[in-house]
Amino acid sequence: MSEHGERSGNERDWPLFEVFIRARTGLHHRHCGSLHAADPEMALARARDVYTRRGEGTSIWVVPSDRIHASDPADKDMLFEPAMSKIYRHPSFYDLPDDVENM
Amino acid sequence: MYTQGLNQAVEDSGPEDAELLARFQAKIDREEKIEPNDWMPEAYRQTLIRQISQHAHSEIVGMLPEGNWLTRAPSLRRKAILLAKVQDEGGHGLYLYAAAETLGISRAEMVDRLLEGRARYSSIFNYPTITWADIGAVGWLVDGAAIMNQIPLCRCSYGPYARAMIRICKEESFHQRQGYEAISRLAKGTAAQKRMAQDALDRWWWPSLMMFGPSDADSPHTGRSMRWKIKRFTNDELRQKFVDATVPQARLIGLEPPDPELRYDEESGHWHFGEIDWTEFNEVLAGNGPCNRERMAARRKAHADGAWVREAATAHARKKQSRMAMAAAAE
Ligand SMILES: [Fe+2]
Ligand SMILES: [Fe+2]
Numbered sequence: 001m002s003e004h005g006e007r008s009g010n011e012r013d014w015p016l017f018e019v020f021i022r023a024r025t026g027l028h029h030r031h032c033g034s035l036h037a038a039d040p041e042m043a044l045a046r047a048r049d050v051y052t053r054r055g056e057g058t059s060i061w062v063v064p065s066d067r068i069h070a071s072d073p074a075d076k077d078m079l080f081e082p083a084m085s086k087i088y089r090h091p092s093f094y095d096l097p098d099d100v101e102n103m
Numbered sequence: 104m105y106t107q108g109l110n111q112a113v114e115d116s117g118p119e120d121a122e123l124l125a126r127f128q129a130k131i132d133r134e135e136k137i138e139p140n141d142w143m144p145e146a147y148r149q150t151l152i153r154q155i156s157q158h159a160h161s162e163i164v165g166m167l168p169e170g171n172w173l174t175r176a177p178s179l180r181r182k183a184i185l186l187a188k189v190q191d192e193g194g195h196g197l198y199l200y201a202a203a204e205t206l207g208i209s210r211a212e213m214v215d216r217l218l219e220g221r222a223r224y225s226s227i228f229n230y231p232t233i234t235w236a237d238i239g240a241v242g243w244l245v246d247g248a249a250i251m252n253q254i255p256l257c258r259c260s261y262g263p264y265a266r267a268m269i270r271i272c273k274e275e276s277f278h279q280r281q282g283y284e285a286i287s288r289l290a291k292g293t294a295a296q297k298r299m300a301q302d303a304l305d306r307w308w309w310p311s312l313m314m315f316g317p318s319d320a321d322s323p324h325t326g327r328s329m330r331w332k333i334k335r336f337t338n339d340e341l342r343q344k345f346v347d348a349t350v351p352q353a354r355l356i357g358l359e360p361p362d363p364e365l366r367y368d369e370e371s372g373h374w375h376f377g378e379i380d381w382t383e384f385n386e387v388l389a390g391n392g393p394c395n396r397e398r399m400a401a402r403r404k405a406h407a408d409g410a411w412v413r414e415a416a417t418a419h420a421r422k423k424q425s426r427m428a429m430a431a432a433a434e
Contacts, residue, residue, distance in 0.1 A: 039419075
């Protein structure tokens, strides 16, 4: 379920697409918004018109919103809390002599 | 503002879980964003649906007064600028409709509400653009007032709305400048051009101040919206900021706002201005402004005229899909 979730499903609107834009070569595509379109081709054309009028992108992905599965906010603690207590996964956890170099 | 009709109460839908409510408010107090799948009070959801959709409708209807001058702009430069601005406003409408959709209302439903006269848009777009100077005044004053309102909305507690506003504010920054540039050019032109610029200011000044909505004394729900951090400043605070910023801009180009009471108050550091004609404001909101009927007729016509395009695109998409399915089955 995406940001729009199952709520977006209705007969009269065209399907909803999520739009991802790569700002420059070498960067990830990033989510920047969503739009309705009859098909993926039209979604791409519209994404170009709406989200890249000022040189914001060099590549566009469009994904049907109902194909995105998302974690449930209610599961947030269960899913992410375990990572918070494992501070030894970070380099700053370790005690090293002050004058050690290149580490 | 673009959402100035917000002063009717949203019905409270019975008691809600006190613990959920407390957790929700605590999250807002910590300046954390509320996201679409998070729990929220029904009144918060309904207030936002109404505010964001009114804002979206305003962007769309707001294209009409400027569209009026697209084919008659005085130079190719001005025409290209105006076209880019109007195109931006269409995009703003889309970002905002998409943000409202995350709250569980469909685009089709929002469009129906507008076309059937059940939803409001900003009163400002019910005034006519009768001269080229009006296009300068719209960019300078109307977009200027909109920016005043939209900058604090970038910090709104509802994530999708805040993110849409950040995008919009980035794009807005040229709208006000191009308008001020256009009207400055007239103000420095021939005597007739200067008169035209002053006349545009005379007609747009008060309606622009009305954009911020009723005075705080007549906005009973401001407190709740502030507590929910949907609103960060009251209507009167934003209006005062706008007047303080705009009066010096007018005088700098030799124009004067049409208000005999206007004077700088040394003590408060603010410009004092006269009483707004709230009867006019209420009349425009009630549908009796100079262009209300024309604007709605234009929107309905555009929607009806576009029906065949929407149908053709749907049919084309279906045909392509079934062709692909057939090709896949033949493999
Ligand atoms: Fe806009
Ligand atoms: Fe604008």
